[in-house]
Amino acid sequence: MDCQVLIIGGGPAGSTAGKILAENGISTIIVDKAKFPRDKVCAGGLMFHTFIDFPYIRPFIENYNFAARIYSPSLKYRLNLFSETNKEPLMAMTSGRTDFDYNLIKLAKKAGCELWEKNKAQKIEISTNKATTYLQNGERIKSQIIIGADSVHSIVNKNSNLQNKWAKDDMGLAIEENIQLGKKTMDNIYTKNRCVHLFLHFNDLPGYAWIFPKKESISIGIGTLIKHGNRMREQYSRFLNVLKRNGLIPEEFQTQGFRAALIPLSIPFNNCYSNRTLLIGDAAGFVSAITGEGIYYAMSSAKAAAETCIQVLKENEFNAKKMSKFKKIWKKNISKELKLQYFAKNWVLLNKKRCEKGVRWGSKDKKLEKMLATFLMGRFNMKGIEFRVGFHYIRCKIKDKFGIL
Ligand SMILES: Cc1cc2nc3c(=O)[nH]c(=O)nc-3n(C[C@H](O)[C@H](O)[C@H](O)COP(=O)(O)OP(=O)(O)OC[C@H]3O[C@@H](n4cnc5c(N)ncnc54)[C@H](O)[C@@H]3O)c2cc1C
Known part of the structure; x- marks a missing residue:
C-alpha cells in the first residue's frame, strides 16, 4: 500500500481530513490537480460556528463583521442584525480563499500528511483488498480508503457504487468579484462594524445578492439556481447601479469582471459512502442550501470522515456497513441544521x-x-x-x- 488514506482534493474538506488523520498517525496523501496556493471562486465568509468548532483557523481571519443588514425584495424593508452581546461577531472574513486554503493545506502537511500537487485523479477502482487511484500522469496510488473531496464534478462520486446525481433545482450558480477600496472608504461606507449587506430576491432573481466587507476590500456577488444563470450578467450590472445609488459602493467604482462557479444547494447525498470510499464537502453536497455556506460544512464532514477512517482502520474492515459510521456521525452533528436550511x-x-x-x-x-x-x-x-x-x-x-x- 502507498498509504492508508488517499484524499482526492485539497480544499477545506480535504485538508481538514488530511490534518486530523495525520495527527492520528495515519499515513495520508492528498492529491490535488492544482498547485497551492491556488485560487477558488468564493466570497470567503465564515459563520461564527466555524471558528468555534475549528479554533485553529482564527489566525487566518482577516476581519470580523459585527452587523448585517438584510433587504426585502422591494428594498422597502430592512432587518438590522447585531450579535446578542455586541462582542461576538456575526461573521468573519478570510483574506481570500487562496491564502485560507493554502494555510489549511500547510497545517495538514505540518501534521505529516503528504501533498501531491498538480496531480489530477482520473479514475478510481475499488476491490476487496484495496482502492486504486489512477492519476493523469500515468501513476497509480494504492490505499486502504479513498476520500472524495473533489467538489461538484467529483470523480469519486462517479465510482460505480455511488453515482449520485444533482437534482436540477438543487444546483446553484454564484458569481463573485473582490474589490479593493482601501481602509478609509471601507470605514466610511461599512463602518468599523464592517456591516454585511444581503439583498433577498434582488430584482426578481430567486436567491440573494451580497456585499461582504473585509478589511480593505469587499466581496460582491449574487447566488441563484443554475437554471437562472443566463440572467446573471444583466443582474450584476443592475446590482452595481443600485449599490451606487444607495452609497453602498463608491460612484466611481468600475467592475473588473466577475467570476462564476457552481455551488450545491441540496442536502447531502444519502449515498455518501461505500466500500473503502467516503464523499465529503461539496462533492457530497455538504453546503447550507439557503446561504451557500460551504466551508464550515466541508470541514465538519471532513472531521466525521476522519473519525470514521480512524475507527475502520483499527478494526481493519472497510465494507459499506463499516463505512456507514460516517453517515451516523454527520447525521448526529449537522443533519438537522442542513435539513432546516x-x-x-x-x-x-x-x-x-x-x-x-x-x-x-x-x-x-x-x-x-x-x-x-x-x-x-x-x-x-x-x-x-x-x-x-x-x-x-x-x-x-x-x-x-x-x-x-
Ligand atoms: C461565488 C461563491 C461564493 C461562495 N462563498 C462562500 C462563503 O462566503 N462562505 C462559505 O462558507 N462558502 C462559500 N462558498 C462555497 C464554498 O466555496 C465551497 O462550499 C467550499 O469551497 C467547499 O470546499 P471543498 O473542499 O469541498 O471543495 P473545494 O474548495 O472546491 O476544493 C476541491 C479541490 O479538489 C481539487 N480537485 C477537483 N477535482 C480533482 C481531481 N479530479 N483530482 C485532483 N484534485 C481535484 C480542486 O483543485 C480543489 O482544490 C461559495 C461558493 C461560490 C461559488
Missing part, C-alpha cells in the same frame, strides 16, 4: 412574497429579528427548533392579521 431555501428564499413578508415581520418584531441574527451566525440551538420557528411564524402571522405588527 434546505427547507428554508425552498420555502422562503425561492419565494419572493415570503422573503418580503419575512423581512417586513422581522423589521417590526425584535424577537424574530434576534432569532434571524443567531441563524445567520450559525449559532442557533437545534433542540426544538421546529417549535420555536413555528411559534414565531404563528405569532407574527396573527399580529400581522390584526394589524398590530
Whole structure:
C-alpha cells in the first residue's frame, strides 16, 4: 500500500481530513490537480460556528463583521442584525480563499500528511483488498480508503457504487468579484462594524445578492439556481447601479469582471459512502442550501470522515456497513441544521412574497429579528427548533392579521 488514506482534493474538506488523520498517525496523501496556493471562486465568509468548532483557523481571519443588514425584495424593508452581546461577531472574513486554503493545506502537511500537487485523479477502482487511484500522469496510488473531496464534478462520486446525481433545482450558480477600496472608504461606507449587506430576491432573481466587507476590500456577488444563470450578467450590472445609488459602493467604482462557479444547494447525498470510499464537502453536497455556506460544512464532514477512517482502520474492515459510521456521525452533528436550511431555501428564499413578508415581520418584531441574527451566525440551538420557528411564524402571522405588527 502507498498509504492508508488517499484524499482526492485539497480544499477545506480535504485538508481538514488530511490534518486530523495525520495527527492520528495515519499515513495520508492528498492529491490535488492544482498547485497551492491556488485560487477558488468564493466570497470567503465564515459563520461564527466555524471558528468555534475549528479554533485553529482564527489566525487566518482577516476581519470580523459585527452587523448585517438584510433587504426585502422591494428594498422597502430592512432587518438590522447585531450579535446578542455586541462582542461576538456575526461573521468573519478570510483574506481570500487562496491564502485560507493554502494555510489549511500547510497545517495538514505540518501534521505529516503528504501533498501531491498538480496531480489530477482520473479514475478510481475499488476491490476487496484495496482502492486504486489512477492519476493523469500515468501513476497509480494504492490505499486502504479513498476520500472524495473533489467538489461538484467529483470523480469519486462517479465510482460505480455511488453515482449520485444533482437534482436540477438543487444546483446553484454564484458569481463573485473582490474589490479593493482601501481602509478609509471601507470605514466610511461599512463602518468599523464592517456591516454585511444581503439583498433577498434582488430584482426578481430567486436567491440573494451580497456585499461582504473585509478589511480593505469587499466581496460582491449574487447566488441563484443554475437554471437562472443566463440572467446573471444583466443582474450584476443592475446590482452595481443600485449599490451606487444607495452609497453602498463608491460612484466611481468600475467592475473588473466577475467570476462564476457552481455551488450545491441540496442536502447531502444519502449515498455518501461505500466500500473503502467516503464523499465529503461539496462533492457530497455538504453546503447550507439557503446561504451557500460551504466551508464550515466541508470541514465538519471532513472531521466525521476522519473519525470514521480512524475507527475502520483499527478494526481493519472497510465494507459499506463499516463505512456507514460516517453517515451516523454527520447525521448526529449537522443533519438537522442542513435539513432546516434546505427547507428554508425552498420555502422562503425561492419565494419572493415570503422573503418580503419575512423581512417586513422581522423589521417590526425584535424577537424574530434576534432569532434571524443567531441563524445567520450559525449559532442557533437545534433542540426544538421546529417549535420555536413555528411559534414565531404563528405569532407574527396573527399580529400581522390584526394589524398590530
Ligand atoms: C461565488 C461563491 C461564493 C461562495 N462563498 C462562500 C462563503 O462566503 N462562505 C462559505 O462558507 N462558502 C462559500 N462558498 C462555497 C464554498 O466555496 C465551497 O462550499 C467550499 O469551497 C467547499 O470546499 P471543498 O473542499 O469541498 O471543495 P473545494 O474548495 O472546491 O476544493 C476541491 C479541490 O479538489 C481539487 N480537485 C477537483 N477535482 C480533482 C481531481 N479530479 N483530482 C485532483 N484534485 C481535484 C480542486 O483543485 C480543489 O482544490 C461559495 C461558493 C461560490 C461559488
